[in-house]
Amino acid sequence: MGEELGASEVEMLSAFVTGFETACRVGYGLGEAVTARGWHGTGVFGRLGAAAAAAALLKLDTEATLHALGAAATQTSGLTASFGTMAKPFHAGKAAMDGVLAGQLAAGGFHATVDLLEPAGGLERAVLQDGSVHIKPADFSGWEILNNSFKPYAACHLTHPAVDAGRQIGKSGFDPTGVRAVRAHVGELAKQITGGKSGAPESALEGKFDLKFCVALALHGHNLSAADFREPLRHDAGVFETARKVTVEAKPDLTFTSARLEVELDNGRIVTADIPVAKGHPGNPMTWNDMRDKFKGLVESRLGKRSNSLFEQLREFGNGKALAAIRAVSRAA
Amino acid sequence: MGEELGASEVEMLSAFVTGFETACRVGYGLGEAVTARGWHGTGVFGRLGAAAAAAALLKLDTEATLHALGAAATQTSGLTASFGTMAKPFHAGKAAMDGVLAGQLAAGGFHATVDLLEPAGGLERAVLQDGSVHIKPADFSGWEILNNSFKPYAACHLTHPAVDAGRQIGKSGFDPTGVRAVRAHVGELAKQITGGKSGAPESALEGKFDLKFCVALALHGHNLSAADFREPLRHDAGVFETARKVTVEAKPDLTFTSARLEVELDNGRIVTADIPVAKGHPGNPMTWNDMRDKFKGLVESRLGKRSNSLFEQLREFGNGKALAAIRAVSRAA
Structure with missing residues (x-):
């Protein structure tokens, strides 16, 4: 316009x-x-x-x-x-x-x-x-x-705190095959909108709104970028197996931005993560580098090496030269 | 389409x-x-x-x-x-x-x-x-x-039963200048949506949703066709004076299609009208002639004598020749 x-x-x-x-x-x-x-x-x-x-x-x-x-x-x-x-x-x-x-x-x-x-x-x-x-x-x-909040993950915003918790636990060295049970404690709305799904989504779109599935992806070391939600949805059987072990409970002290995760391992050990403010919200903002990573995850398959220069132009929008540069990149695409 | x-x-x-x-x-x-x-x-x-x-x-x-x-x-x-x-x-x-x-x-x-x-x-x-x-x-x-119900009047459907009552009372011979008070009894929804207006609409659009104003028009012998609701809204001061005398009350036995009107005259006489089913609803349908009158009221200022032939073509829609005829009339307009 x-x-x-x-x-x-x-x-x-x-x-x-x-x-x-x-x-x-x-x-x-x-x-x-x-x-x-x-x-x-x-x-x-x-x-x-x-x-x-x-x-x-x-x-x-x-x-x-x-x-x-x-x-x-x-x-x-x-x-x-x-x-x-x-x-x-x-x-x-x-x-x-x-x-x-x-x-x-x-x-x-x-x-x-x-x-x-x-x-x-x-x-x-x-x-x-x-x-x-x-x-x-x-x-x-x-x-x-x-x-403003930005979404680091290509899933429903309500899943983000639990995904942060899952990623904290699922970082390098964690073995998701040794998981016996996963208890996700989330805010009421996250439970209502995303907590009652099956954990076995049939499409990527369903997966974005399935807290169990998203937590499982995080525990398996995924970064929940757009690449994790391409149609048709294909992931290791292990992800779906972990998703089946997730139970979701609403807790009155948790909100839109917070979640807790308890992962019970086969050896009886319990690993927990507590996210008071999920990544991307004020108080825990995404950096420009986080933004660039998300942007590239979305456009790189199409724009290749031009992704970086387009990101820089968008960042400078308002200087009077960005629009022409953006148009040039779009035309070339 | x-x-x-x-x-x-x-x-x-x-x-x-x-x-x-x-x-x-x-x-x-x-x-x-x-x-x-x-x-x-x-x-x-x-x-x-x-x-x-x-x-x-x-x-x-x-x-x-x-x-x-x-x-x-x-x-x-x-x-x-x-x-x-x-x-x-x-x-x-x-x-x-x-x-x-x-x-x-x-x-x-x-x-x-x-x-x-x-x-x-x-x-x-x-x-x-x-x-x-x-x-x-x-x-x-x-x-x-x-x-299906059709609307004989160019006003909100909820006003129709009370307008019917007003027209019954306001037919030839009635003198609206001798009115002391008008009590309109209507269904709950008619009261809620159209009953609480001022009776002194500033635009024709407002007038269509003002039960007091619509009843006053009817008592003054108007047929509430499109011509009564042209912008800018201009009517005799008497219509607005009568509208000021109208009070609206919801009655539990009245519905979307029914209304009662009590008109108290300066001489103390009370004239009433009881409309169980307003004109245009099943049980009291508009005839093809009523339809033609409404149609002409809407298009005649623009189409003149072609209004009648267009109406006949629309009535025969489905015979395979109507669309071409309608297009011809539209092009000529």
């Missing part, structure tokens, strides 16, 4: 930050609440962020921006029951598409309800029906984008 | 009926329940109907059709809090658009969750969160399209 409108890199970055901050302000503290009620936070709050970003790129005035946000809110969608299928990543793309549409509609004079996002407004009533949690009045202090 | 695919008129009609029956089967008896929880039934069930129609036109097999329905279900959207703005009719168009997209995605191999529509499935859990009402196992007997 930025390219179509001839926006500068700085304008695009500014629009992105506008969208990010808007989504965070409306959704602050509500991610787990909407997820527990069957709605994907990306589809609820991401759509609003996309509309805010579109409004910024379109340079809408205050009133039109309110209509864009209203048009986006009334398109709220994305069921958590779709997790583990192609529909989950589709939620993110569709949220972006609907947000752009909302901005374009508002630019054309579309009128929506402008108080849908208010505490106790139409969005909250429909998505958080029991009225026990509420959209908070917006707090405009600080920058939420500085508190 | 049918034209793009080169479908015959019979195939298009068949796809339409497929979509209609699908939406009704899933949503049977749940229209008021989803509305009361903040979701527009058109956005919830209409989207599934559109996907089913698209699947029929695309001749998808059973499995792909399930994925199309899943892709549509996870796009469920449309907030009732948008009623009274452009976003409400937008819900219908967006449901159609998303349903077509769902069909096209499934045709391309997209995989969604295929049990979202089941009783207690992901859609029901997200939209009917208190678990007090459920999607019913599909009943495939009969044709729901034969039980």
Whole structure:
């Protein structure tokens, strides 16, 4: 959209930050609440962020921006029951598409309800029906984008703390064939969304949402990059065997970012790992090198040696030269 | 979509009926329940109907059709809090658009969750969160399209029974300037969605959802056609004066289709009207002549004398010649 409108890199970055901050302000503290009620936070709050970003790129005035946000809110969608299928990543793309549409509609004079996002407004009533949690009045202090989490693993974010624990235990020297039982203690939402799966996913997409399978991969020394979740899903029988030994329990002191793992070995020894803050969250951030590794894991099979230079250009986005360089790499691909 | 695919008129009609029956089967008896929880039934069930129609036109097999329905279900959207703005009719168009997209995605191999529509499935859990009402196992007997309701008035369907009552009282000879008070007794949902408005709408769109205003129009002899809801909204001061005298009360014996009106005159006389089944519902259907009148009210300002012939062609849709005739009229417009 930025390219179509001839926006500068700085304008695009500014629009992105506008969208990010808007989504965070409306959704602050509500991610787990909407997820527990069957709605994907990306589809609820991401759509609003996309509309805010579109409004910024379109340079809408205050009133039109309110209509864009209203048009986006009334398109709220994305069921958590779709997790583990192609529909989950589709939620993110569709949220972006609907947000752009909302901005374009508002630019054309579309009128929506402008108080849908208010505490106790139409969005909250429909998505958080029991009225026990509420959209908070917006707090405009600080920058939420500085508190963003990144995902080091190509699996559901809720699996990350337990995967960190599994990787800590599964590092070099550990023999996963000597495992008798694995007890994963996780937060309530991680249990609800990812804990009840079989441990024997039939597709990579299912595997990303199967905590038992993800923990087993980690114990077997995998880094859970995109390469571990290619279709068709193929892994050593040992991974699936370990996954069968995993039990998942929710603990009230654990959250979205924390987990504990107890691995009982055949010789009776117990190995434990305690992850208070999973890698990628504020307090335990990914470094630029971690980012580069993830990026390369995603694009290197396609871009080869150009992966590094593309990463460097993306990192400098906003200097006015990055977009042309990115286009050149994309064309060559 | 049918034209793009080169479908015959019979195939298009068949796809339409497929979509209609699908939406009704899933949503049977749940229209008021989803509305009361903040979701527009058109956005919830209409989207599934559109996907089913698209699947029929695309001749998808059973499995792909399930994925199309899943892709549509996870796009469920449309907030009732948008009623009274452009976003409400937008819900219908967006449901159609998303349903077509769902069909096209499934045709391309997209995989969604295929049990979202089941009783207690992901859609029901997200939209009917208190678990007090459920999607019913599909009943495939009969044709729901034969039980369809049509709207004779260009206002919210929930206003129709009270408008019928107002028109019964307001027919020729009635003097609305002699009205002291108007008591509208309606169903709970009509009260909730349309009863709490001011009676003094600032736009035609607001007016369509304002029961007091709609009843006043009826008492003043208007037929509530599209012409009564043109922007900017202009009506005699008397209509707004009467609207101010209307009070709305929900009665447990009244439903979506029924209403009672008590008009108290300045001379103390009380005139009443009791509508058990509003015009347009099964049991009190619109005739073809009623349909023609509504159609002409919508298109005559644009199509003039061609309105009649277009109506006749639409009525014969399926004979294989209607589409060409409709195209000819559209081109000439």
